[in-house]
Amino acid sequence: MHGFEDLNTGKEHVALTYGEFEPNQAVLGRIHSECLTGDALFSLRCDCGFQLQTAMQNIAEAGQGFILYLRQEGRGIGLLNKIKAYELQDKGANTVEANEKLGFPADMRQYDMIIPMLEKIGVDKVKLMTNNPRKVKAMQGFGIEVVERVPLQVGKNRYNESYLKTKSTKLGHMMSEHHFTDGKD
């Protein structure tokens, strides 16, 4: 585990690595934004905790990999604003509308802190576990080669079904339809 202080925001980020990386090798990894409610408190309103667990499992099975855990709670709006957004969602707004009602864009995350993090752990080619095309684009923009995108469609349940649908239809996440309709809770 490596800790980093983000001098732009004062946030403390963490890089977890497992196994040894060879130079020039494409390493399996996940860039995960903080979700206290999903990652630590087992909330079923989102898929974050399930994605984190599955990413760790995949890395353990592969024998090597990394997780960058970024402190960008609530897609960058912070925990208290996310709690307010949840209240608006309980009144009928979707996740994007709730952010906008609070005066924020749908997603205000930046990814530039990953540059020194990946440099420190010695990774410049990645097999990235994500459904989010913005993460792939951000990495490519930094000159990091994303040799493969590994889908991470897990944790669907009756409480996050419409959240996942909004991710797919409004935020551009690449998720196959069966994720919404397979009926397994």
Ligand SMILES: Nc1nc2c(ncn2[C@@H]2O[C@H](COP(=O)(O)OP(=O)(O)OP(=O)(O)O)[C@@H](O)[C@H]2O)c(=O)[nH]1
């Ligand atoms: N504003 C807001 N943020 C949310 C909500 N639900 C989850 N989040 C945040 O969304 C972010 C999800 O981040 P990630 O799991 O890294 O990634 P992602 O953009 O969903 O893309 P994937 O890599 O496909 O998982 C976290 O920062 C959560 O705190 C919500 O309803 N409103």
Ligand SMILES: [Zn+2]
């Ligand atoms: Zn979450």
